[in-house]
Amino acid sequence: MNAVVTRAGFLTSVQDLGRTGFRQFGVSTSGALDSLALRVANLLVGNEEGSAGLEITLGGLQLRFEDERIVAWCGGEFDVQIGSRALPAGHVARLQDGDELKFARAQTGCRCWLAISGGIDVPVILGSRSTDLRGNFGGIEGRKLRDGDQLSLGEFRRSETAATGGISSWTAPHDWASPASPHPNLRFIRGVDWNRFNDVAIERFTHHKFTVSSDSDRMGVRLDGAELKREDETDLISEAVAPGTIQVPPSGKPILLLGDCQTIGGYPKIAHVITVDLGIAAQLRAGDGVRFFEVSLQDAHRLLMERERDLERFRIGVSLQRS
């Protein structure tokens, strides 16, 4: 069965946990920019963690369902309505044939991820259902959703969820369901080219607030603020970059790379945002002020492991709710 996109909104695309294994051919990760948000939403509706859902940017999406489905979403502070009922982040709702789900503009944050029981059934291209918006493949014809698109949904394994007859009272942990903050802080580890920057640049990077430029997208967040100048201006040899890499072009204005970033770059890499904070990075929108704080690589790994353990507990908790 399908869900009908009655309004596609500003930028909505089909994403799963991304594409791996093809980076050597220049294929980027794509995928939900906050993979935890999509995993949690999927677990809430009884899907596999990596099922394809929708990434909704700045709202405006409206879907009409043609059969019974369970839905949940996580991400920025959006007003989401099923008819006249509000569906807050991290709750689970059972929708009936004909129900409409509506995402208004976000109060805080930039994106959210919607999981629908059964998942979105688009062809797997290079191992993933994610839309590669630069390569124009994956998802729905390699593009963002349009008004009138039909989303083919996977088989819904009917289960007795707690949301029988409406919206669940229990929720996912608040920090996972609503990671957006009006004063975002991002933790980083030192970049490959950290030592190429002088003390002034390092002081600016670690103590000043940067403003998110409107010229930002799924490839990267461009930041305005104090310019970061290098000690030497020699050209570097191009090498790999990764989601989370903060590179500094000659303008001195840093760019924080996100999931759709190119695979190889030639700009110096001052820092890398740690994996557990990529979900906060995905919420940055034009005008937001952001600060950066250094942590060690060991701390980055410890935080990631702790989060995985918490997610494992959550997974067990959700399965108990359903049994």
Add this chain to the structure above:
Amino acid sequence: MEIIPLGDSALIVRVREQFEDAPEEALEEVLRVFQLLQRAAIPGLIELAPAYTSVAVFFNPIAVSKGNGTANEAFDELAAGIRDAIIPTSRRHRRRAAARAPGLIEIPVCYDAEFGFDLDRVAEHTKLSEREIVELHSTGEYRVACIGFVPGFTFLAGLPKNLATPRRDVPRKEIPPGSVGIGGAQTGIYPLRSPGGWNLIGRTPLKLFDPTKDPPTLLHPGDRVRFRAITRKEFVAFGESRLNQ
């Protein structure tokens, strides 16, 4: 050789400091490391990204440390596994790495001004005639140094030095797929409609990237490449025969 973190879920194995002083040796070393890492079953390794002087290793820190259970050692453990895999411990390793010597792939290119929008710019900069540019570009032998920027974009090493031309000050918003360009000391092929700042000198009718195929690219890192000049008529015929396949 050094191993440097590229964030908490990737690292860079840098095998050389320089590329241009000995491109062929640098590429051989990158390919050797790339192929050995592909074969080594290192726990937690997700994927690799070779470039001019380095191979990036993307990994899952949790899977890496499953072996011993502590976060502190994930990086060191992985780095040790990588060093073990790429240090040539036996002759057998070397022979296996060398056994993958790539063949020569010919790329037909139409260098007509209709496709080579920037031939005049390259001519002005290099003080060569357009005919000489085509002659030089299509007689050289190149190697695929890496693939990136957009899916399937092929960076080729081996551009004759006198063809080097700085990138355009203002990049084009849209470059037609198949365009062959010169960017500084490099030449390359745009596989998809994309923005770009290289000087376009021709176009190939070949499809270089096809996401429905695995592997999705015609060219692979390390491949040897030569360009063959074709006429506009051949270019068109080539496109038609592809459509009829």
